[in-house]
Each structure stands twice: as C-alpha cells, then as structure tokens.
Amino acid sequence: MHKDSFLAHLPLLILSFCFSFVVAAQEPDVQKGKALFNANCAACHKLNKRAVGPALAGVSAKYDKEWLYSWIKNSTAMVKSGDAQAVAIYEEYNGSVMTSFPQLSNEDIDNILAYTDYTPPATAATAQPVAVVAQNESSLSNDLILVVLVLVLAALVVMLFLVNKTLKQIAAANGIEIVKEEKPKRTPLWKAYAQNPFLVFVTVVFLLLSSAYVGYSYLMQVGIDQGYMPIQPIHYSHKIHAGANQIECKYCHSSARVSKHSGIPSLNVCMNCHMNIAEYNGEEDLEKGYTKEFYTNEIKKLYKAVGWDENTQSYTGETQPVKWVRIHNLPDFVYFNHAQHVSVAGVDCQKCHGPVEEMEIMYQHSSLTMGWCINCHRETNVNIKDNAYYTKIHEELSKKYGVEKLTAAQMGGLECGKCHY
Numbered sequence: 194m195h196k197d198s199f200l201a202h203l204p205l206l207i208l209s210f211c212f213s214f215v216v217a218a219q220e221p222d223v224q225k226g227k228a229l230f231n232a233n234c235a236a237c238h239k240l241n242k243r244a245v246g247p248a249l250a251g252v253s254a255k256y257d258k259e260w261l262y263s264w265i266k267n268s269t270a271m272v273k274s275g276d277a278q279a280v281a282i283y284e285e286y287n288g289s290v291m292t293s294f295p296q297l298s299n300e301d302i303d304n305i306l307a308y309t310d311y312t313p314p315a316t317a318a319t320a321q322p323v324a325v326v327a328q329n330e331s332s333l334s335n336d337l338i339l340v341v342l343v344l345v346l347a348a349l350v351v352m353l354f355l356v357n358k359t360l361k362q363i364a365a366a367n368g369i370e371i372v373k374e375e376k377p378k379r380t381p382l383w384k385a386y387a388q389n390p391f392l393v394f395v396t397v398v399f400l401l402l403s404s405a406y407v408g409y410s411y412l413m414q415v416g417i418d419q420g421y422m423p424i425q426p427i428h429y430s431h432k433i434h435a436g437a438n439q440i441e442c443k444y445c446h447s448s449a450r451v452s453k454h455s456g457i458p459s460l461n462v463c464m465n466c467h468m469n470i471a472e473y474n475g476e477e478d479l480e481k482g483y484t485k486e487f488y489t490n491e492i493k494k495l496y497k498a499v500g501w502d503e504n505t506q507s508y509t510g511e512t513q514p515v516k517w518v519r520i521h522n523l524p525d526f527v528y529f530n531h532a533q534h535v536s537v538a539g540v541d542c543q544k545c546h547g548p549v550e551e552m553e554i555m556y557q558h559s560s561l562t563m564g565w566c567i568n569c570h571r572e573t574n575v576n577i578k579d580n581a582y583y584t585k586i587h588e589e590l591s592k593k594y595g596v597e598k599l600t601a602a603q604m605g606g607l608e609c610g611k612c613h614y
C-alpha cells in the first residue's frame with residue numbers, strides 16, 4: 194500500500210532534513226583557520242613546538258578571548274600598556290616582537306584558534322572536512338539542530354494522526370466497524386484540529402516546504418564566493434596603489450588586455466617602484482590599525498620575499514615566493530576570456546570587479562554565477578564601431594533581428610558551447 198511505502202521513507206526524510214542542518218553548521222571554520230594560520234602565523238609559530246614564538250596548540254585555554262583578540266591585533270600596544278600577561282610573555286621571549294595583525298577580524302581569529310585547538314581524531318591523521326565540522330559545531334548550531342528535531346517530531350505526530358484517520362476511513366468504507374469509547378461532549382481544540390484533514394494537510398505541507406526551502410537555499414550558496422576576502426601574505430592595498438596613487442590596472446595586470454588571464458604581477462614588477470619606496474608616508478587609518486609603521490612593515494615583507502637588502506641596496510639572492518591567495522575562480526568547465534571582454538567588448542574592469550580603487554583589501558565583488566554572465570550578455574551591446582571583424586556579421590545579424598544594435602546574447606553569447614568546454 195502506498196501509505197506503507199511513505200512510512201518506510203519517513204526515517205530517510207527526517208535524516209536528510211537533519212543532515213542539511215549539520216552541514217550548515219560550520220562555525221568557526223578549522224579549514225579557514227588553518228589557511229590563516231599558515232599565511233600569517235606559521236612564520237613564527239608551530240602548533241606543538243617552540244619556534245620564534247611559543248607553541249600555539251591549545252592556547253585559547255590559556256587566555257581569555259578578548260585578551261587574545263587584542264594581543265593578536267596589536268601585541269606591541271598591549272606590552273606598552275603594561276598588561277601583566279603581555280609583559281610576562283614578552284619578557285619570556287627576550288623582547289622579541291610579534292607582528293601586529295590589525296587586518297584580522299575577530300571571526301578570523303576565532304577560526305585560527307579553532308585550528309590551534311583542533312586535535313585530529315587519533316585514527317585518521319588526515320581528517321576529512323566533515324569530521325572537522327562535526328568537532329566544531331558551535332552551541333548555536335546545536336540549538337538549531339534541536340529545533341529542527343522538534344519540528345520533525347511534530348511533523349511525525351501529525352502524520353501518524355493522518356495515517357490513523359485514513360485507515361479509519363478505509364475501514365468505514367469497507368464496512369468494518371471500529372468499536373469506539375464513549376466520546377466526551379465537547380471535542381478539545383487540538384482534537385478538532387487533528388480531525389480536520391485539511392488543516393493537518395496544510396500543516397504537513399508547510400513543514401515539508403519550509404525545511405526543503407532552508408535546505409535548498411543553503412545548498413545554492415555552495416560554490417558562490419561573492420564577498421570572499423582572504424588575508425593575503427602581504428597587505429597589498431588597491432586603494433593606495435590604484436586609488437591614491439592612480440597606478441593603472443594594466444601596469445600590473447598587463448595581460449588582461451591580450452590574453453585569457455589577467456594574472457597577478459610578479460614581485461619584480463613591484464620592485465620597479467619599491468626599490469625606491471621603502472617607507473610609507475601616505476594616509477593612515479588609525480581606527481583600523483593601518484598606521485605608517487604597519488604599511489612600512491608590509492613593504493619590508495616584500496623586500497624579504499625578493500631578497501632585497503636595503504642597507505647594501507642589492508639583492509641577496511635569498512628569495513621566498515609570495516603565495517597570493519586566489520580570489521576569483523570559475524569552475525574548470527567554464528571558459529572565460531579577459532581579452533574578449535576588456536579589449537574587444539571594451540568593458541571596464543570595475544563593471545565586473547567593482548570599485549577596486551577603493552578596496553583596502555581585495556574581495557570578490559560579483560557573484561560569478563552563470564546568471565550573472567548571461568544577464569550581462571542580454572543587456573550589453575556589442576561594440577561594433579571600428580571593428581572590421583564585426584562589420585559583416587553585424588550587417589547580417591541586424592537584418593535577421595531587425596535592429597540596429599546587437600547585444601552579446603544576439604551575437605551568440607547565450608550558446609552553451611561558448612562558455613562551456
């Protein structure tokens with residue numbers, strides 16, 4: 194009977210609801226913490242061994258959260274302020290100075306601490322992300338799961354009523370009499386409700402749809418990194434370079450015009466200017482901790498990476514590659530070409546990348562979804578002026594569509610094969 198098969202699927206349904214919430218619960222994020230740790234802290238700290246600084250495994254148990262936030266953002270200020278714990282650790286390390294990290298948010302630091310607190314399960318040395326997530330569910334997400342379980346239970350109760358009711362109806366239809374106890378005079382509200390198949394049906398549908406909606410919206414977020422703003426190994430500010438100092442995008446991203454990729458400039462390009470710019474003397478943002486010393490220190494990181502010795506004004510030959518964290522990233526099955534958009538179509542970088550010249554820290558401005566590409570192809574006219582390649586095609590196509598202007602879409606910009614390999 195179909196009711197049986199429905200009941201048989203019930204546990205599966207419940208499981209999948211719960212699962213979608215377990216997956217959603219991933220704060221703080223050990224993986225992100227690991228990346229941040231490697232990019233910012235690993236130069237001086239190891240997890241389980243003393244290096245330039247102390248071993249950091251389990252450090253969050255040693256100090257309170259607020260203290261750690263302040264320390265990591267600006268340890269020098271804390272030592273200067275005479276904070277007893279800060280002075281003690283500073284003296285223990287013979288006055289070595291820890292770099293300040295004003296650019297890290299509390300959330301970043303939570304992620305780093307989640308990583309330094311994290312002990313992989315003894316059996317599997319290479320813990321899978323799922324295991325990591327399970328270990329770090331915050332109490333908030335536990336609450337969420339509880340709420341969902343309660344909802345699911347409620348749905349279950351309602352469904353049982355429904356099944357019971359239908360069975361009775363079937364029994365009645367087949368002429369089987371069910372012996373009933375004597376009914377009370379007035380039916381209580383909940384019973385009246387439970388006996389109204391329509392109301393019950395609406396409730397069940399509502400519960401199912403809302404769980405499905407939450408699950409679906411979460412899943413649709415996967416893979417969209419709009420707003421992604423990783424911490425880079427050198428605090429490089431587009432606001433200072435492309436904004437305040439008006440350096441053209443193409444000075445550094447020179448291949449945007451001629452090739453598929455825009456590329457990140459090599460450090461030699463930086464040294465064209467920074468051989469002579471060793472100190473920062475521009476605008477500061479004291480509120481965020483972006484002081485002149487902070488910026489100058491970042492230029493020193495560049496020197497260290499290319500092996501530039503300021504005293505002798507020569508290269509030492511000792512280099513350390515800078516691994517910029519890639520921000521914009523389309524899946525492998527999508528073909529995107531910068532030259533086509535920048536040179537042929539004449540689209541400004543900002544149209545896709547946002548107000549880069551105002552970005553202190555680079556982030557992903559657009560969603561980079563298929564809908565985003567397609568919308569623009571529908572809206573943007575192809576730049577046909579002075580482009581011999583298009584003159585003929587344009588004449589033919591504009592006859593076909595009966596219009597003067599052609600959008601990228603009409604030129605074939607919606608064909609799957611143009612964007613997909």
Ligand code: HEC
Pocket residue numbers: 230233234235236237238245246247248249252255261264265268282283284286287288289290291292294305
């Ligand atoms: C340039 C080297 C350096 C870097 C980079 C660095 N630290 Fe430190 N850290 C130190 C030193 C040295 C100390 C010891 C205190 C001192 O001398 O200031 C320290 C102390 C600490 C302490 C106190 C530990 C304890 O057991 O008392 C914490 C927490 C800490 N660092 C976290 C971090 C985090 C998180 C990062 C990365 C975001 C980081 N550090 C990056 C050098 C560094």
Ligand code: HEC
Pocket residue numbers: 425429431434435440441442443444445446457458517518519520521522542543546549550554555
């Ligand atoms: C002085 C060199 C320089 C100039 C000028 C410059 N950039 Fe960059 N750009 C970089 C470096 C270095 C990075 C990598 C670090 C980062 O992401 O902040 C970068 C990263 C980017 C990224 C992100 C790349 C990724 O990983 O997805 C975009 C987009 C970008 N730049 C666009 C622009 C635009 C638009 C302009 C002009 C308004 C511009 N840049 C000017 C050096 C430069």
Ligand code: HEC
Pocket residue numbers: 427428429430431433434438440444445458459460462463464465466467470472473474475476488489491492495
């Ligand atoms: C065309 C010249 C030029 C090039 C190329 C250039 N810079 Fe700069 N850079 C500047 C100027 C000008 C300043 C601001 C100096 C001031 O205001 O005192 C600056 C400031 C900085 C600062 C401190 C402010 C900040 O952004 O954090 C850093 C770090 C820096 N540059 C790194 C880099 C790196 C890394 C590259 C290569 C990807 C690079 N620069 C390429 C001219 C250049």
Ligand code: HEC
Pocket residue numbers: 442443446449450453454455456457521522523524529531534535540541542543544545546561
């Ligand atoms: C039509 C939209 C669009 C325009 C215009 C555009 N970009 Fe991009 N850019 C993208 C997309 C999409 C990616 C991701 C490409 C990928 O993952 O293959 C990207 C990636 C980048 C990257 C990362 C490295 C790379 O090549 O993948 C840099 C740097 C960059 N763009 C700089 C620029 C600069 C500078 C300009 C202007 C000269 C510009 N972009 C114009 C859409 C655009």
Ligand code: HEC
Pocket residue numbers: 523527528529530533534537538540544545561562565566567569570573574575576601604605606611612
């Ligand atoms: C800002 C608007 C804009 C956005 C966003 C945009 N495009 Fe385009 N695209 C254009 C225009 C305009 C053309 C027409 C260029 C020309 O004249 O050939 C074009 C052309 C193309 C072509 C060549 C089509 C043909 O007929 O040969 C491809 C492939 C393409 N885009 C892929 C993409 C992908 C993939 C994305 C998203 C990651 C994207 N575009 C996002 C404006 C855009």
Ligand code: HEC
Pocket residue numbers: 416417523524527561562563566567570606607608609610611612613
């Ligand atoms: C203008 C470029 C463009 C065109 C034309 C285009 N796609 Fe896409 N498509 C993309 C981009 C970009 C993504 C990656 C989106 C993401 O990562 O979120 C994508 C993703 C997809 C996916 C993966 C599902 C997903 O949402 O991640 C499928 C399937 C797909 N496209 C099918 C098609 C089909 C079928 C057509 C033709 C009707 C088509 N695409 C035409 C740009 C395009």
